[in-house]
Amino acid sequence: MANIAMQKYWKPVAKEPVGIEHPQPETFLPDGQSESNMTHLSVSKGNVNTCMYKKPCVSKHKKEEVYASCIGGPNFFWCQYANTEELSEVSRLAQEAAHTHQDTTFLETLGPGSPCLALFSSDNEWYRAQVLSRVDDEFNVVFIDYGNECDINIKNVRSLPQSLLEKAPQAFLCSLNGFNESKGSWEDEGYDEFYNLLVDKQLRVVVIYTEDHSEIAVPQYAVEIECEGMAVNAAMQKYWKPVAKESVGLEHPQAETFLQDGQSESYMTHLSVSEGNVKNCMYKKPIISKNKKEAVYASCIGDPNFFWCQYANTEELSEVSRLAQEAAHTQQDTTFPETLGPGSPCLALFSSDKQWYRAQVISRVEDAFNIVFIDYGNECDVNIKNVRPLPQTLQEKAPQAFLCSLYGFDKSKGSWDDKGYDEFYNLVVDKELRVTVFNTEDHPELSVPRYAVELECEGVVVNTLMEKYWKPVAKECVSIEHPETETFLEAGQSESNMTHLRLSKGNVNTFMYKKPCVSKHKMEEVYASCIGGPNFFWCQYANTEELSEVSRLAQEAAHAHQDTTFLETLGPGSPCLALFSSDNEWYRAQVLSRVDDEFNVVFIDYGNECDINIKNVRSLPQSLLEKAPQAFLCSLNGFNESKGSWDNEGYDEFYNLLVNKQLRVAVIHTEDHPEIAVPQYAVEIECEGVVVNTLMEKYWKGQATDHALAKSL
Structure with missing residues (x-):
């Protein structure tokens, strides 16, 4: 290399x-x-x-x-x-x-x-x-x-x-x-x-x-x-x-802007919705399935909890647009506007391009309507003279855009940093995205469903990138918080970016968890859940379904009746449940060392470690022992520490390359770690199309051979 x-x-x-x-x-x-x-x-x-x-x-x-x-x-x-x-x-x-x-x-x-x-x-x-x-x-x-x-x-x-x-x-x-x-x-x-x-x-x-x-x-x-x-x-x-074949969702007309804290009007679009009840939506629901990836564009961006996605395949949209122009120019029943109220479907004229689009009324004050364009998501104030009835043919076609929120960020449990709004907008604007729906709920003010989604853009999971702007940290935070109790310093490093295990130097018991489900030379989608350095870091599977199930079972088991006698047998290598103090949640762990009633443990589904008092340790049921760890210990393939060392800048660079990014890793070979009873995998890493092993070569200092050293002397 x-x-x-x-x-x-x-x-x-x-x-x-x-x-x-x-x-x-x-x-x-x-x-x-x-x-x-x-x-x-x-x-x-x-x-x-x-x-x-x-x-x-x-x-x-x-x-x-x-x-x-x-x-x-x-x-x-x-x-x-x-x-x-x-x-x-x-x-x-x-x-x-x-x-x-x-x-x-x-x-x-x-x-x-x-x-x-x-x-x-x-x-x-x-x-x-x-x-x-x-x-x-x-x-x-x-x-x-x-x-x-x-x-x-x-x-x-x-x-x-x-x-x-x-x-x-x-x-x-x-x-x-x-x-x-x-x-x-x-x-x-x-x-x-x-x-x-x-x-x-x-x-x-x-x-x-x-x-x-x-x-x-x-x-x-x-x-x-x-x-x-x-x-x-x-x-x-x-x-x-x-x-964009249709520009309604991209123009972000000034009439519909609103301000989040710390934001300018230049890039925000939102619905100024009526607070009252609205009529049932008469459009069909968007055609979107849970856990299936859809190629889309963000057609209207309010904030991470309120944005609209439009299908990237615009064939149906073009047909809808053609029918809308035809319908708007046919003879009209002028009595129809009298019946329009919140939730009513209609055609509305968009002033910026003088085209007609399908819309839904949000609120009405006499002859002025506030409407949402349901194939794009942005909203506009429209006069009654620029509203037309919607024919049955257009009512039967499903909306070509759907309201979304970023999955994993419940506004009742946190808030966004001001910088997060700008970052989210820049991450998704004018880019093809892939969305996966995790759950659906009715929006409290609009009679449309809202989909909690995971967004992928240019190979990067947007949800992960946005975590740094979210206050407070989500419950599944073991791998994100990097508690101070477990940090250590390589030469030239600050505590801010390093986490590591303070391991017992003695022998450890036989590893009782199953081995991680990792195959040689097969690409795995992961995140770096705990980063010590290029020769010691943990990767966690990007697909977190099994992790969520493990977490659920861990909370149940920890609150069940406990046999306290098991604590007497705990020693290095023993599996257990341990309480993580930062979020008061229970996680699977393995004991690294014990001094009286104090344990040093590694969280085997994340990789970081913590000092735990005996009162915060519980026995592990067989059902959790049989589930493979959701993270695995890694080292960067091609860099043997017995044959060289890292430049000080290499540690910072490695951390910045991996943190909060979706990675693809391929296992090249496996060996037992000398101090922890877990396997360690030598891996090749790809991040955002870049091979990390190749990028890190410039920070590696290979040791001179004895012959070369003798010549130099």
Whole structure:
């Protein structure tokens, strides 16, 4: 892995400079960009001939080692194989062929799509090319082993021998998978960032699918890119702006803003609802199932306990919109507004775009209505002249948005830090999300259901990220609070971010819990529940259903009649229940050491430890002993502490990389921890598309061998 770490300091020299130089004749500028980082093909818009070169030797779902030889943007760039043996052979043959006797009549037949040899003026070398367009004796060509293009005079074009036609191109046209330009656009900074991420670096690409480019007779490959342990596709998501087909939910009209403590009006939308009773909702319920993930956008954001999600698949929404415009422009029954009151369905005109949308009345004062747009979630004040009756066909279609709250944050049991509102808005606005519904309740003021959901955005669980802004901490807090009693300091560290076990040095009893359900080389979704350092941390499963069940059983068992004689037998390794003082809840534990009536225990479903008095210890029933631990002790694979040590900054960096983030871990090997009667798993960690093991290499100081040390002395 040290090889990977050193790659960033290596500057490969391109054997052929075509793809690196980005010649000025072929540059173009997206809005807000400089010429320094953009190259593109000025292709003919007309039909092109069939490509006569072979297709590149690229297989789907197989990793290829490449360099980006020509970078236009995230949706148009060329990759060249890192292994350049074949390229060198092609280059040698090209020079030979160009200097042999030529049949000049072939030039008359050259047109878009024709293969040829072309002279690159910057180095006076000949390269394989394909004609993109021709005007008289001027050709625009693409160098098919590099990807950049150039304007060439007819005198600098040669015929291509069969031997070179049969060799597959050494570069291939790519686009970044997951970013369809018909469904969004890049922020200006995205182009610079993409260029800087790729240029002069060895990359690993995986082809997801292939399509023919609309203007060049070559295939274009949608790829996933890994660079220096980082997933480039994930890193680029923050620069992508998806285009909403319908804009009601995104505009956040000023008329509907309200203020939470410490917030500005610029980004908050909410319903100013009537406090009185409202009529039963006559719309169907949204089509959403518990525990099933839905792809959505946040169409209206009030706060973490009040926001609306709209389905990402907008086919049904488009149909609803079409029917709404038709219905609004048909002959109307003017008597219908007299019957409208809270809860009534209707059509309402949205003033910002002069379009009609399905709505539901929240309150009415004479001829002024306050309504909610039920396919988006934002609300508006509407005059009676801008309200229409809703036909049966539109009433029968389920709403395309649904009211949500962030699961795990009951406002009756806590409140949000002021910063939490800004953070939540920024986390979810204009991003595709995946939501999972955990439970449903009727909103107390609106006649619509509200869904308690878990949100996932760009591979991160939003609920977890938001925990730091919640006051007080949730009951399941053992792994979050990191009580002061269990902290310790590595060199150069502060107490704020380190938790560890103060272990008994003596022998411990045989471990009586089952082993965690972890398989080698199988990815597990987890959180770091207790972080000591790269060689000592605990991971807890992200799926907490079993953990919730264990917690429920633990509370029941702790309050049942106890046999106090069992306490006399407790010693290192013994399983038990222990009270965690910060939340007065009972958790499964294992004794690490005992001095008279004081125990030091580890909470085996979380990993952190605590000093406990004998009065706060209970026996563990067989039902809880048989359930596997919900957390497991880990170390970062590839860093043996007998062969090196960590820089002081490494501990802080490791903590910040893991804390409060959903991780994916793969177990490489297992060994028994020398001081705790639990297995310790050496793992590879992926976080937000980044391989943590790779990132941490720069903080590792390997020890010199005796031979190297002797030489240095």
